Amino acid sequence: xxxxxxVSKKLLALFGLALLLTACVQTDSQEDGEYISVxxxxxKPEGEYAPLVVRMSTFDIVTESMTAQMxxxxxxxxxxxxxxxxxxxxYFVRDTDDGSALKEQIFQYxxxxxxxxxxxxxxxxxxxxxxxxxxxxxxxTLWDMDGIRLGFxxxxxxxxxxxxxxxxxxxxxxxxxxxxxxxxxxTYSRKESEENSSKLGDEDQAxxxxxxxxxxxxxxxxxxxxxxxxxxxxxxxxxxxxxxxLLMLYDEKAGVDKPFKAMEYDLQAKTRSDFALPPFGIRxxxxxxxxxxxxxxxxxxxxxxxxxxxxIEDEACTLLYEAKANEVIDSIFVR
Numbered sequence: 374x375x376x377x378x379x380v381s382k383k384l385l386a387l388f389g390l391a392l393l394l395t396a397c398v399q400t401d402s403q404e405d406g407e408y409i410s411v412x413x414x415x416x417k418p419e420g421e422y423a424p425l426v427v428r429m430s431t432f433d434i435v436t437e438s439m440t441a442q443m444x445x446x447x448x449x450x451x452x453x454x455x456x457x458x459x460x461x462x463x464y465f466v467r468d469t470d471d472g473s474a475l476k477e478q479i480f481q482y483x484x485x486x487x488x489x490x491x492x493x494x495x496x497x498x499x500x501x502x503x504x505x506x507x508x509x510x511x512x513x514t515l516w517d518m519d520g521i522r523l524g525f526x527x528x529x530x531x532x533x534x535x536x537x538x539x540x541x542x543x544x545x546x547x548x549x550x551x552x553x554x555x556x557x558x559x560t561y562s563r564k565e566s567e568e569n570s571s572k573l574g575d576e577d578q579a580x581x582x583x584x585x586x587x588x589x590x591x592x593x594x595x596x597x598x599x600x601x602x603x604x605x606x607x608x609x610x611x612x613x614x615x616x617x618x619l620l621m622l623y624d625e626k627a628g629v630d631k632p633f634k635a636m637e638y639d640l641q642a643k644t645r646s647d648f649a650l651p652p653f654g655i656r657x658x659x660x661x662x663x664x665x666x667x668x669x670x671x672x673x674x675x676x677x678x679x680x681x682x683x684x685i686e687d688e689a690c691t692l693l694y695e696a697k698a699n700e701v702i703d704s705i706f707v708r
Contacts, residue, residue: 615664
């Protein structure tokens, strides 16, 4: 029992941080049956200090069955891997183990040939990744500069491209509308965030103030960008998009263990309104392809990770999958 308790504590410690940092994604593709890419983290029964492992699987919506596709060593509190059945590949991160600070490089694993290919060389940390038909979008910290940048890997040319040269513009999270070739990005000023954090010791400020977040609409080639709105009092944690609906999941205070709240931005009417989430804490979420539901992963103390379908119209939840004891659903992806 001692070993099991140790594993549980290890998982809880790691994912306490991941709660605020995990980003979940949704894109639009109708070529295959709808599925959910699910990443689960667990520890093999090899003793108290056994390494954590990431199992990347696909959950079939119709048959409600889970199929394991690949396993990899757990290396990141942010992004570990995603299965893309359209191209029959798995994108995952792996440390280079070369003794340098270069870690969390992006790799591609072909599910048919079982051959893997390294896609990046100069990343320090990979925060988020979304594959599309021709490109793989990512948010990452690079070796030669601080901060988190948005970029994409071109599948044809195998070249990397980056959005925006303003290094003070820190990327918090992003989502992709593949059908309309748009990316939605939440950013904030690194300088402002550092200034706010430096005030933590002041008697008149018990906690850090949220920086001013800006949400942008960017085209797939990074040629055009448009500012949609700014948010001055919320900590944006996740963006999700489906047709004209852009969801922003946020914390009202930093470091407070309370469920996310959500706001909906109508991309056509350019209006904002509150959006009701499930009545329990969630780790991450993704729109269904038809936009009528959210797939959400629960985050409840002393309870297994659970994957639900949350119908937006009547706010009803249906349990789809429950992780085993001492296993945690790290992230989900719908394409």
